[in-house]
Amino acid sequence: MLKLMKSLEEDYKVNIEHFLTLYREGETIEKMTEKLNVSTAYLRLISTLLHLRLKKKCRELDYHNLISKLNPESRNPKIEALEEEINYTLLKLVSAEKLNGKLGIENTILKKKVKAIQNDVYTVEHFETIIEQNAEMLSKLATNTPINVFPSQRTDPIPYEGLCAVLADLHIGDLTVAEETGGTGNYSYQIASNRLKTYAECILSYPYQSNTLTVFSLGDWINGTIHGGLNTTEESFVESLYKCTQILYDFLKTLSKVYSIIIVHAVGGNHGRVTENPAINKKYADYEYLIHKTVEKMLEVANVANVSIMYSKSGYIFETINEHKILAHHGDMQRSLNITNPKSVAELQAFCLTTFGDTFNSTVNGHFHNALTVSNSYGGMCIQAGSGCGTNTFSFVSGFPPKRASQPIFFIEESGDLDTVSHISIE
Numbered sequence: 565m566l567k568l569m570k571s572l573e574e575d576y577k578v579n580i581e582h583f584l585t586l587y588r589e590g591e592t593i594e595k596m597t598e599k600l601n602v603s604t605a606y607l608r609l610i611s612t613l614l615h616l617r618l619k620k621k622c623r624e625l626d627y628h629n630l631i632s633k634l635n636p637e638s639r640n641p642k643i644e645a646l647e648e649e650i651n652y653t654l655l656k657l658v659s660a661e662k663l664n665g666k667l668g669i670e671n672t673i674l675k676k677k678v679k680a681i682q683n684d685v686y687t688v689e690h691f692e693t694i695i696e697q698n699a700e701m702l703s704k705l706a707t708n709t710p711i712n713v714f715p716s717q718r719t720d721p722i723p724y725e726g727l728c729a730v731l732a733d734l735h736i737g738d739l740t741v742a743e744e745t746g747g748t749g750n751y752s753y754q755i756a757s758n759r760l761k762t763y764a765e766c767i768l769s770y771p772y773q774s775n776t777l778t779v780f781s782l783g784d785w786i787n788g789t790i791h792g793g794l795n796t797t798e799e800s801f802v803e804s805l806y807k808c809t810q811i812l813y814d815f816l817k818t819l820s821k822v823y824s825i826i827i828v829h830a831v832g833g834n835h836g837r838v839t840e841n842p843a844i845n846k847k848y849a850d851y852e853y854l855i856h857k858t859v860e861k862m863l864e865v866a867n868v869a870n871v872s873i874m875y876s877k878s879g880y881i882f883e884t885i886n887e888h889k890i891l892a893h894h895g896d897m898q899r900s901l902n903i904t905n906p907k908s909v910a911e912l913q914a915f916c917l918t919t920f921g922d923t924f925n926s927t928v929n930g931h932f933h934n935a936l937t938v939s940n941s942y943g944g945m946c947i948q949a950g951s952g953c954g955t956n957t958f959s960f961v962s963g964f965p966p967k968r969a970s971q972p973i974f975f976i977e978e979s980g981d982l983d984t985v986s987h988i989s990i991e
């Protein structure tokens with residue numbers, strides 16, 4: 565305490581004796597700041613450091629406590645040393661403010677700066693920097709587990725584009741055991757990996773083929789951290805992220821050997837976000853962005869040049885294939901979306917027109933986990949994907965009817981007609 569008082573005197577030019585006199589006399593804070601020529605904030609800091617409350621009724625007691633602390637007989641060297649360390653740190657922190665006495669204002673600015681830095685940590689650029697810096701490490705992750713490539717049933721000449729696959733609601737990390745779901749659900753990393761291999765095989769053996777494969781990656785790749793930890797996560801969240809990148813990489817790497825071009829249009833789902841609220845300032849704190857960017861880098865280091873991943877930061881994709889216009893999105897950002905209700909689809913069409921300046925023929929979304937295709941009045945289909953997990957503990961305890969894991973495959977003819985949609989069971 566003595567050292568502190570000395571430091572306040574010498575380094576911070578505060579007349580401690582004068583301060584203590586004014587304090588004990590019950591002088592008002594305003595008068596004290598005036599007479600000592602310090603800011604209110606700084607006066608409060610000095611009082612706090614010396615354990616002196618500024619309320620008038622406390623002053624006599626606190627003053628005597630301070631004096632008795634200064635008495636050599638009552639001093640505890642260990643506590644004093646600790647106190648000094650804390651005080652010294654505090655003083656160092658405010659050393660800039662002592663010059664202008666605007667501690668309060670500076671504090672607000674500092675808080676804003678800290679907040680900005682915190683937000684910055686979650687920005688897309690930050691993710692990108694990390695991925696770029698770890699490219700070498702990522703190359704080691706690129707293992708490429710073999711998948712059986714079925715003999716192609718394609719007949720030449722095949723069209724340039726038209727074949728579309730969907731990856732939606734895989735919920736990697738979700739752990740569901742059969743006995744918890746009455747035998748209707750079963751899911752783990754290994755099962756997810758196997759199902760994606762099955763799906764890749766189904767794409768390769770689909771009766772309608774094109775040189776380009778368009779993949780709509782529609783979110784909820786990861787089970788995530790939302791819903792208050794209600795969902796069971798296998799091993800850890802970080803492990804789940806790692807599995808997501810490996811499964812997506814293996815899927816694309818295998819298919820890249822067969823298709824001339826693979827275009828992946830991706831958006832995030834609600835489970836990839838760090839909170840359940842999509843309208844937050846950290847909306848790009850989306851782990852699904854991280855997954856896709858990581859896989860993009862893994863493919864790059866593995867010299868896979870015919871796959872391009874395009875991640876839409878708006879959460880919506882508007883893509884034209886053989887003149888057929890498609891709006892793709894996760895599905896949770898549209899209020900009460902119901903593709904079986906023409907009014908709901910009309911609302912989505914109005915949204916599409918105002919957002920993209922054009923209307924869709926077909927829509928593709930995930931989120932609801934129910935494999936569904938409804939023809940619409942815009943010359944196409946509204947396709948809702950099934951999930952990769954099927955019935956899980958969450959859907960079972962919530963009373964949702966059991967659902968098998970499935971993913972859609974669809975084909976757009978060169979004429980622009982979308983007539984073929986198959987919800988492929990991948991269980």
Ligand SMILES: [Mn+2]
Nearest residue numbers: 784833834931
């Ligand atoms: Mn979802």
